[in-house]
């Protein structure tokens with residue numbers, strides 16, 4: 001007899017048929033004597049549709065009202081899921097985030113969970129119910145409804161599993177687990193049996209978006225072991241947990257491709273203290289995230305360098321505007337934008353204890369005639385920027401070299 005937290009994402013509850021299917025799975029677990037808490041997302045497309053409605057009314061709606069609106073998506077799903085269980089004669093009851101005891105700060109639309117007091121959840125479980133909790137939402141200590149940011153149901157599930165000290169936390173989605181690479185790009189990609197939190201974070205940060213990043217960070221911090229698996233079949237998924245010794249024997253766990261980055265090059269930046277600080281302060285003040293940064297050695301009389309960096313593609317216009325505005329004051333010649341790039345990364349905790357990984361990566365790309373425009377590394381990741389039209393072939397080559 002175990003206490004199991006199951007989270008079902010938008011596609012897994014995307015229609016009443018799918019919701020009935022979820023109810024069948026939940027009923028089967030309960031039939032084996034387990035206690036089950038279910039966290040659900042809004043039905044697929046619903047959150048986007050609600051955001052669209054709000055934007056039809058005004059471009060920048062009040063964020064408190066936005067939360068009031070968005071929370072209805074998950075509230076629809078919890079009620080339907082409870083009904084689908086009733087139809088199978090399984091006692092079940094739905095709870096909003098607030099009723100489940102999820103307390104957050106007051107930052108509307110991106111609230112952080114402060115604590116969870118799942119008294120009601122425990123009581124309802126003790127009475128024999130399946131408890132269905134709305135993901136993505138919570139309540140401030142003052143009783144305002146909040147939401148946790150896009151993809152936040154993952155966080156609700158991980159946090160609830162932590163608070164309940166669940167024996168098992170299963171994240172049901174529309175893929176079979178975490179793969180060595182995107183199977184649409186690399187047909188020979190394989191599902192991983194297990195992966196460490198850090199590898200999962202680096203792969204997600206590198207563009208492999210199986211789960212919300214914050215939820216994986218949270219799981220790492222509170223040591224919540226979870227499984228990512230498909231709601232469409234019964235295959236075992238990928239277990240995400242703390243690094244173990246045996247994980248280090250695999251040098252590279254995965255290769256990811258990120259097509260969502262753009263590169264900016266600032267030409268002829270004065271080589272003097274404070275130039276980089278002022279540039280990146282201006283970028284940060286506009287809430288633009290910078291990923292890789294490369295500065296060339298000083299060149300020319302008087303000393304000038306070129307600085308290139310990458311940002312998320314949707315921020316490119318905003319960044320260009322900011323930089324054009326400060327170019328004269330800082331003294332660089334111009335900001336060249338390049339959307340035509342891809343970032344390819346290899347990730348693995350085994351890198352810590354194996355040498356020559358970078359050399360092998362660069363050699364494989366060189367052999368294929370693929371030029372590297374930028375490089376960055378962390379302890380367990382090496383990323384390169386290549387031309388956009390080389391991204392897929394670079395990903396396949398690196399998968400072949402390191403994982404086949």
Ligand code: ASP
Nearest residue numbers: 041047136150151152153
């Ligand atoms: N419904 C929310 C979203 O679409 C939360 C979630 O699905 O996790 O972002």
Ligand code: MG
Nearest residue numbers: 009010041151
């Ligand atoms: Mg989701």
